[in-house]
Amino acid sequence: MAQFSTIDIFIIAGYFLATLTLGVIMTKKASTSMDHYFLGGRSIPWYLLGIAGMANWFDLTGTMIITSFLYMLGPRGLFIEFRGGAVLVLVFLISYTGKWHRRSGCMTAAEWTTYRFGTGATSNWMRFLKAFMTIVTTIGMLAYLVRGTSLFVGLFVPYPPMMVTAFLIAFSTIYTMLSGFYGIVLTDLLQGAIVLVACAIVSIMAYSAIESPEALIAVAESVTGNPDWIMSAPQWHTPMPEGYKMYESLILFAAFYLLRNMLCGLGTGDESKYFGAKSDRECSLQSMLQGVTVAFRWPMMMGFAVLGLFLVYELFPDQSSIAGVTALIKQFHPDVTAPYWHDLTSDIINKPNTFNPELISGLSSMLGESWQGKLPLVGFHGIVNPEQVLPAVMLNCIPVGLRGFIIVSMLAAMMSTLTGEVNKSAAQFVKDIYREFLRKTATNKELLIVSYISTAVIVLGGFCMGVAADSINSLWGWIIMSLTAGGLAPYVLRLYWWRCNAWGIAGGTILGGIGAVTQRFAYPDMSELYQFSIMTGLSFFGTVVFSLITKPTPMDTLVHFYRTTRPFGFWGPLKAKLTSEERKSWSKEHYNDIMCIPFLLITQVTAFLLPMQVVIHSWNYFFMTLPIFAIGIVGVYHYWWKNLPPANNPGTDCAFNDK
Numbered sequence: 001m002a003q004f005s006t007i008d009i010f011i012i013a014g015y016f017l018a019t020l021t022l023g024v025i026m027t028k029k030a031s032t033s034m035d036h037y038f039l040g041g042r043s044i045p046w047y048l049l050g051i052a053g054m055a056n057w058f059d060l061t062g063t064m065i066i067t068s069f070l071y072m073l074g075p076r077g078l079f080i081e082f083r084g085g086a087v088l089v090l091v092f093l094i095s096y097t098g099k100w101h102r103r104s105g106c107m108t109a110a111e112w113t114t115y116r117f118g119t120g121a122t123s124n125w126m127r128f129l130k131a132f133m134t135i136v137t138t139i140g141m142l143a144y145l146v147r148g149t150s151l152f153v154g155l156f157v158p159y160p161p162m163m164v165t166a167f168l169i170a171f172s173t174i175y176t177m178l179s180g181f182y183g184i185v186l187t188d189l190l191q192g193a194i195v196l197v198a199c200a201i202v203s204i205m206a207y208s209a210i211e212s213p214e215a216l217i218a219v220a221e222s223v224t225g226n227p228d229w230i231m232s233a234p235q236w237h238t239p240m241p242e243g244y245k246m247y248e249s250l251i252l253f254a255a256f257y258l259l260r261n262m263l264c265g266l267g268t269g270d271e272s273k274y275f276g277a278k279s280d281r282e283c284s285l286q287s288m289l290q291g292v293t294v295a296f297r298w299p300m301m302m303g304f305a306v307l308g309l310f311l312v313y314e315l316f317p318d319q320s321s322i323a324g325v326t327a328l329i330k331q332f333h334p335d336v337t338a339p340y341w342h343d344l345t346s347d348i349i350n351k352p353n354t355f356n357p358e359l360i361s362g363l364s365s366m367l368g369e370s371w372q373g374k375l376p377l378v379g380f381h382g383i384v385n386p387e388q389v390l391p392a393v394m395l396n397c398i399p400v401g402l403r404g405f406i407i408v409s410m411l412a413a414m415m416s417t418l419t420g421e422v423n424k425s426a427a428q429f430v431k432d433i434y435r436e437f438l439r440k441t442a443t444n445k446e447l448l449i450v451s452y453i454s455t456a457v458i459v460l461g462g463f464c465m466g467v468a469a470d471s472i473n474s475l476w477g478w479i480i481m482s483l484t485a486g487g488l489a490p491y492v493l494r495l496y497w498w499r500c501n502a503w504g505i506a507g508g509t510i511l512g513g514i515g516a517v518t519q520r521f522a523y524p525d526m527s528e529l530y531q532f533s534i535m536t537g538l539s540f541f542g543t544v545v546f547s548l549i550t551k552p553t554p555m556d557t558l559v560h561f562y563r564t565t566r567p568f569g570f571w572g573p574l575k576a577k578l579t580s581e582e583r584k585s586w587s588k589e590h591y592n593d594i595m596c597i598p599f600l601l602i603t604q605v606t607a608f609l610l611p612m613q614v615v616i617h618s619w620n621y622f623f624m625t626l627p628i629f630a631i632g633i634v635g636v637y638h639y640w641w642k643n644l645p646p647a648n649n650p651g652t653d654c655a656f657n658d659k
Contacts, residue, residue: 008404015194015408016171046282049273050289057087057294058195060410061148063301068386070305072240074220074229075612075621077305078298078605079250082257083481083528086608089265090291091600095640096593097269098283100495100565108424109134109270110432116494117502118557126502128437129509131428133487135458136513138425140483142169142462150342152391152410161346166463168411173422173459196293198409199300201402206303206615209310213617216306223312223319223384232609232621260532264484267491272424281645291604299611301390306616307397308389315374315396316384323382325366325375332359341380342388349375422455429454482519482531486512489539493547496569498558504547512539568594592643599635606632 066085069077078086106112110131117126149168150161210216213230220229225239234250277283316322329344330336332355336344349372352360363371377392379385390410398406430451435442442450489512490505515538519526552558555573562574568590578586606629613622 007401008407011401011404012408012411015411044276046277046286047289049277049282050286051293054290054293057290058297059145059148060152061145063297063410064148064152064387064390067301067304067308067390070302070612071308071386071389072224073226073238073250074305074616075232075302075609075618076234076238076250078608078612079234079254080257082254082261084257084261086261086605087291087294088258088261088601088604089268090287090294091597091604092265092268093274094284094287094291094600095596097265097267097495098274098277098287099269099280100567101269101271101274102277102280102283103565104275106275108272108275108428108431110428112270113494113502113505116557116561117505117553120502120554122502122506124436126506127432129506131432133509133513134428135425137483138421138458139461140478141421142459145169146463148387161343169459169463173455194405194409196296198406199296201406202303202307203299203611203615204303205397206306207617209307210617213619216309216616219309219313223309230616230618230621232613232618232625256529256532260481260485263488263492263536267488267495272427279645281647284640284644291607295604295607295611298608299615302612302615304390304393307393311393311396312377312384312389315377319384321366322378322384325363325378326380326382328359328362328366329378332356338380342376345375345378422458425458426451426455429458478516478520478524478531481528482516482526482535483513485532485535486514486516486539488512488536489543493540493543495565495567496571497547498562498571498574499547499552500543501547501550501553503550504543504545507546508539508541508543511542512536589643592639596636596639599632599639601632602628603632603636 062085066077066081069080071077073080082088101112104112104115106115108131110127113127113130114124146162146165146169150165153161153164153168217227217230221227228235228238234254236249236251238250273286274283277286312319329348333344348355348359348363352372363375367374373396376395377384377388379388394403394406394410430447434450434454435447439446487509490500490508493500493508494505512535515535516531519531519535558574559577562571566586566589568586575583606625609625610622610629613619613625
């Protein structure tokens with residue numbers, strides 16, 4: 001069990017006090033109106049929204065799972081995280097999808113459906129369905145955060161991990177209730193600054209710990225069995241440990257995940273950060289800042305992975321002993337399952353006197369006197385649990401004082417993600433379900449109370465789901481490859497196809513959603529490839545078929561949407577109504593928006609790789625990656641930066657609806 005120094009405790013307590021104080025200070029301003037509570041009055045500067053976006057992407061659980069892949073694969077772990085952790089969807093937000101959604105003037109993604117499809121009975125029910133599915137997705141995301149947080153805190157406090165996690169979640173929920181979007185953005189600024197400092201500290205520590213690339217390669221091969229750990233290019237086949245065998249076809253999975261992100265990116269932008277932005281220009285700039293700042297995450301995670309390699313090499317010179325330890329624990333606790341393995345080992349570590357003396361004696365014999373520091377790394381499958389590498393490094397490699405600061409940075413990452421997700425879902429419940437369907441005459445005070453209650457209920461649902469999850473990787477895979485895939489077609493086609501209507505959106509969402517939930521409970525071990533293919537197929541089938549067999553969206557609604565959003569795609573009947581001057585102007589904007597996408601993608605991927613290569617002294621790959629990065633920068637400058645709306649006319653036109 002980690003022993004905190006006085007300064008560790010002071011830093012952690014000071015962080016919680018500062019966060020709660022900010023929430024209380026912003027309570028009065030946030031309660032002015034629903035627009036202020038959920039969007040910050042649409043007056044927050046782009047750089048604050050950009051930092052808030054980075055903090056939302058920089059979650060604790062994601063940091064742990066990405067670190068586990070970097071620990072197993074080296075820099076090539078980045079390609080597994082094409083599924084979501086590499087945030088490739090940012091290239092679309094930077095280019096055009098963020099500004100497209102801002103132009104609607106809406107407050108929530110569910111309200112946006114009435115802007116796109118009108119206010120008929122079908123559109124109203126589609127608004128309800130969108131809000132409901134957002135809440136379900138958020139509950140799944142919170143479950144993912146809960147599971148990762150419990151794995152993290154279990155190493156640092158002598159209390160049940162889920163109890164400590166419950167406290168952290170409750171704390172985050174309280175200040176989200178109090179401060180609304182204002183408090184979220186301000187606390188994200190504080191949390192983002194802490195996280196960026198932690199990135200620099202851990203990266204420098206790892207860089208300094210490496211004597212030479214050759215020494216690192218030898219340690220990595222001994223620990224992971226991977227002789228090509230230092231490589232940056234993906235391979236057709238790479239060895240993976242038990243529980244991760246499905247990722248051995250690395251290039252196949254990287255290509256598959258890239259396709260998934262490109263499809264998903266086409267529909268992004270229906271978030272508070274974009275609805276609340278001041279202008280088109282600021283939409284693009286905040287996304288750019290998100291991309292630049294989130295790049296600092298990768299050398300930090302690589303730093304944790306490197307320190308993890310050296311730690312495991314020191315603690316387990318003979319890794320065959322791990323399987324014996326797992327078998328010993330299962331001998332005394334044969335009913336333990338994967339979801340509760342970490343809770344059991346944490347209890348054994350912190351309360352050894354309450355367990356069978358023979359078990360404790362056996363652990364001491366197999367792992368040595370320092371068995372309590374080694375046991376957290378022992379996994380359910382009889383191998384090192386890679387998802388525990390990050391907290392194990394924090395426990396064993398970070399000196400006191402500094403440990404408190406980095407623990408705060410990890411908790412800040414978790415809390416910023418939680419608050420952003422919960423705020424988005426609570427907004428949709430209040431505005432798009434409660435006020436729209438239950439209490440159209442509700443006062444502002446009543447809506448605030450409802451927002452508090454809905455926030456608490458959403459968080460409670462996510463917590464209960466997280467308690468029963470097998471692993472953070474399985475949860476993340478289901479959220480990304482099944483649940484979100486079930487709504488992919490409606491998410492994309494609504495922006496690019498004029499014939500897509502509310503019935504089509506409802507059909508695709510329901511069909512894909514039912515498929516995702518059924519898969520989770522009936523076929524939980526289904527491959528991610530099959531999950532994504534089946535759910536995406538169901539959603540496209542439902543959207544296209546239901547759209548074609550029902551009446552199209554009223555033309556006046558389509559015209560209003562088309563002229564204010566100005567999308568490209570299959571809009572033939574609407575495009576025919578434009579003047580030649582409008583066609584020329586729109587075509588130029590669309591051309592630049594599309595052309596900058598590949599250059600933004602190249603820049604983002606190489607910007608993540610380059611600092612990781614520096615951390616591990618991989619200079620050969622660094623100088624191979626650098627010119628590719630330069631090509632990306634040139635393209636981004638030519639097609640994006642030069643064509644940003646000027647500051648004195650930043651694209652402020654917006655179709656504000658009646659709020």
